[in-house]
Amino acid sequence: MSITLGRRELVGALGAAMAAAGGGPVFAQPRGEQLLVVMWGAQWIEVCRPIGEEWMRRTGDRIQWELHAGGAMAVVGRLRPIWPRIQQNLIAAWDPVFDAMMEAGWMEPVDEDEMPALKEIPDIFFKKDAQGRKMTVPLSTAGAFWGYRTDLVDRPVESVEQLLEPRFRGKLCVPVPVNLSGLLLVSLAMQRGGNERNIEPGWQLLTELARRGNIGRVVANNSEMISAMSAGDLSVAFWNTGGWQAVRDRFPSRLLTRLTDNKGFLFNEGFAVMKGENRARIAAAKRFANHFATAEINTRYNMPLGSGPTNRSATASPAIADIFYRPDELDRFAYIPDYAYMATQVDGWTRRWEQEITPLIRRA
């Protein structure tokens, strides 16, 4: 594991050490940039806050965290009316949101001269623009899976079809269609022979689940999923690895990563560097994002999230061995849908959900 320390960081560290030694006042530190970084709640922000605090002490930059209220896509809608006068410098996002922001031309390209840690991240993780420039700072490989609390389910679940059984009445916790950009629907569609472009079978299965009263709770973000699955009313969920990791830390749970008649979904999470007027601030944002991409921080960041690090020299948590695939398993058990296409469908899926699914859940 290698830690590269830039000149600036070294100066910052020395300054911080001197200030600490002499008990010097805070204003003696070099005045840095003020950065606004958007991050998810729950363990995401828990792991990021201390990393940010160390960074502030070291560099004099000020990091202000803002939390995603629901899925990361919401931030796109929220920033639209005020673009380009946005204050956000870094936004934590994942594939479909990267696609949407790239389409809008909001993101700043990144390169290895400014961000040396990017050299240690394999090329396939990056999203690139039409000119082939790298546009994202990939930090994790994460996934979305079905899973359940083994302490609350009497017989093991081996197929999504079993979720139609009466024993799961009111027991399923599922995301709103905006969340995970509709992966729930894609998963249900694949169960019945469809996929993201042939989503109709998914609606049929979802309708059946809702009509039987099996959907007990519809959650909008990580925090809601974690609380809902901790309360004990619900036993089964479809959610991302980060939420599952928090549930697994508290209760015996099993993730259905190797289903014979369905797949697990993989995606990348990371930072988007936002465009802006202030070059110095963008440079500071890139330095902070680069810090996350270094092997040491990449390891530390992914550990509590139950996701895989992207830096080649980083170490993955041993706890997540079961949710990641050997190369030979990838084809059999995992699927990477067309997230860019899904991003264009979420609006329609949301409205269909309101029209067909919510009333069914209520009446069931």
Next chain:
Amino acid sequence: MRRIPVALWLAAPGLLLLLALMGGPVVLLVLESLKPFVPGSIRPGEGVTLGNYTELLAPAYLFYFQETFRFGIIVAGLSVLFGAPLAFAAVRSRSALLRKLLLALLVGLLVMSLIARLYAIEMAWGSLGPLAPLGALTGIAPRSPRYAEVQVAIGLLHFTMPVVALMLVGTFRALPPRLEEAAASLGARRSDVVVSVVLPLAAPGLVSAFLVALAMCISNFVVPLILGRGIVTLATSLMYTRFADIGNYPSGAAIGVVMLVLAFAVVYGLSALARRVLPGARL
């Protein structure tokens, strides 16, 4: 040249303010609602469409609007039913300490953060809370998804009841106690006095309180957001999803315009009706 009356000068700042900060935005909202939406794109579409409105005629959306009013009417009714005795006790109780404590409770709740109160309700009435068995008396098991309806109703009731009770404190205080004393001195029982003297006199106040509670329920959106478990969707939640989650502003704006028209129609319609039946009722 006639001089402009002073009253007009005095009304002008307020009128200009409303024109600029409400008229302007509402016009923009209407314009926004007529734009087409391009899925997946951050930019708005070209041209003019009524599609955002016709979509709302789907049965599911009518169901949400109906639900919004159902919750509003039930909660406003309960609010008055329990708020009235509370207010009456706060005004007419023989114990000065009790009067003071009740008033302090009502004013205090108004000051206390609604957000904090709603999460407190989740802790107390949620499926793990100590009051869940009471919630089950509604016939809906606290562990069933539909229990979210009970929670939302409780949240709205907690939100409206202090306001309703305080309004009624004003109403009951305005009633001349001499009338009650006169009735009592003629040998009427206290409950008779309440039914035959107090209630008819307070009726306009009760109606106003009901309408205010109804308006509060219709336009509130934090309650379903926090207590609805993603299952109770009211009109404001639909609107919020469009603005905040999917960025479909034209459709959100259309729901907003419909809500606006409905809210005005219902509140002004009901208050006109109330005025006809009970002269003196006003909002």
Next chain:
Amino acid sequence: MIGAALDLAGRVAARVAVLAAVAFLLVPLLVACLMSFDDRSFLGPFPPRDFSLRWYRAFLDNPAYTDGLFVSLQLGVIAAAIATAVGLAAALALADPRLPGREAMEAAFLSPKFIPTVVIGFSLLVFTARLGIYEPMTRLILGHVVITLPFTLRAVAASLIGVKRSQVEAAMSLGASEFRALWDVAVPAARSGIVAGAAMAFVLSFDEVAVSLFLSDAFTQTLPIALVAEMRANLNLTIAAVSTVFLAATVVLLVLLDRTIGIERLAGDVGARG
């Protein structure tokens, strides 16, 4: 005999209703108070078994809440001041029977009360962006003035009912200008309404969510928005600690108010706002 039984039943029912209403309003707050000392890392079943102060520490460690409190106090005072001044002027105008279009104007002034606040918030966001107003405090003040104006107007108008037009005219016949006459005669009479309206406006602004949600930004957040943002993204028992702190602060405030204005008077003024 039957009458007496009915009377008794009526009284008992009324007592039960009062008791039920009080319990309904209070018990959740007490439950939250107890839960705020829970040592578990998640929202588990009631009651807690192990106790700690971890959620109070989490509350104090998060600057979002203190920053939010500061923004909310500032915003509440400014918005209430503007809304009260404008509301006072408008109420004085509406009290003049000669004002043309009085009924329509009154309806216009009260109308923000019935517009869902989500609509006001979103449309003001688009509107201010169109005008190039991006400063969040300015936007928040504009939004909060709009939503509190009907309440200050109503409170002042209620206290003006006792002021007779003839008193104002008497002052004018003594040589005062109409402004002067209103200022000397009507405004002092409306004092309790002005105070109640301002208090109401402050309370409404302090607890407002929907409008602020759209008009806040990451650096300028009101306290309710900070709470919603933190709890939606990171639901934990910090909210129970917040609730308990609020409860304690409210009790202190009520005692102070009772010593100064008097709870009875305050409640009467606030209650008249309908």
